[in-house]
Amino acid sequence: MSARSSSRRLLAPAGVIALVALMAVAPGVMGSAYWYAIFTTVIINVLLATSLRTIFLVGRISLGHVGFMLVGAYGSALLSMRVGWPLWATIPVAALMAAAVALIVAYPFLRVAGVYFAMLTLLAAETLRLVAFNWKSMTGASFGLSGIPGPGPLHIPLLGAIEFGRVDRYYYLALLVVVPSLLVLYLLERSDLGLKWRAIRDGEPLAQSVGVPVMTYKMANFVIACFFAGLAGALYAHGQRGLDAEATSRFGALMSMYLVVYMVVGGEGSFLGPAVGATLLTLISQLANSAKEYQPIVVGVIAILATIAMPDGIAGGAGRAWRRWGPAAARAKPREVEHAGAGDS
């Protein structure tokens, strides 16, 4: 819209492109199929943490994001196992199921103050997990689901069939879903809707008084964020080929806490912050995989150190360093006033 900030606005997309390229080659550089599996987890966590930040844009923290991931995971797994739909259908439909669950709970949850919202989301996620853990005929209860089909070949005219079944190929399928999802979340944040979300966070009564239907906007926010959590869950289900809903599984309350930690350590102030946090911390906890019971300690200590050293997260700290020492700092450019010609459009 304005020349004034166009260079800064280009910086974030450029960072995303660089990150995508890096993510596309990273597991290959590491060399083994094992790393493809890890990086699949990484990008799923990136999508979860980034969509969690979407909720934070209206000033709310959800401690139950994995609940909606669970709906997406079991939804997609069951649709493909029981109904026999192909993945290309089950993954988006499962994400819509997560969004539908979010829509049902959105109104009562968003009516209450922030702390209570966090508690309600936590309890909702645990409830969903316990349903999955106990509904024997549907989810296999404590045995879990196994034999979830992977993706079939994708037939493209002229190019023939592309296989996504192998672990390394599945990573690229996940990337194919995650990257556009991140782009959508980014564009939403930059849209008029995103501006009003920020307005609600900053001053809800003022936003209301200028005509913003605050509740509708908050509900839209929550439903959209949970849609992408569901999408992440569906990707997770078909990558793992098996699901269980133990308290220690991906759907436990601890995982929701981790997502908040990813977001805060990465820096909830910028779009890329949660992605950076999720990537680094997922990799670090994978490295500590040999001592799984110590993982919470490792992640916790890193989180504490990072928040002390960088109160606005890794991305926030990097941003400040860039402004201080980067190329833009050298030439403090005069601001253009975009007054003339801005009107009458």
Place this chain on the structure above:
Amino acid sequence: MPALETRSLSKWFGGLTAVDGVDLDVDPGEILGLIGPNGAGKSTTLGLISGFLPPSAGQVLLDGTDVTGHPPHRLASRGLARMFQQNVLFGSCTVYDSVQIGAHLQAVGSGPRAVLRALAGRRRASVAHDVWNALDFAGLADDADTLATSLPHGKKRLLGLAITLAGRPKVLLLDEPVTGMNADETRTMLGIVSRLRDERGMTLVLVEHNMEAVMSICDRICVLNFGRRIAYGTPAEVSDDPAVIDAYLGVGTDDFVNL
């Protein structure tokens, strides 16, 4: 027909009656002052009119239409805006973005499809005209890139005004617009408020403690005490009213008349 009218508007909190059967009628293009000692129910009345508090009894009419109990955003789409007491602003936004939020109704309108329009729309260039217009009017054009929180107090109040103006309201409620301002800032704000009436024909309701300000720009004044209307009339009439003098200063003081 009055632009804004209240009929025996009342609000009680448990056993406490904050507003007690207040009748107001504000003509189009008029500035109505709402004054009274601390705790008289001025801000509560404003809250009732602007939809932030549901009235316990009585009615609010906007252009003759009963809008009692409508939520604030629906009132906004009917042309009623409110500027808040103190500095209620969008803290993380620049001055420009804040005013752009104020132009919400211009950008996406109201009704069920507004969210879809917001979803589809970029931050619309189409509201730039409204935004700059409001910034110019409030004298904030040079501060467009400044963060709202780093403005000095007087400009924060002006920003609060600009945010509401961007939505092109017909009726504007101002809650203590010049409180805490120095003489210069007060003069600027009062000048803008009277221009809103004179140049734009806007209808304004003003709650204010600064008596000199109220007396100088209001066409009529309503005096509240303990939630009741005790006087209603021109500044001259009201300031001669013994009940008002009693309410403000106790019996036997004539300072108030001299203002």
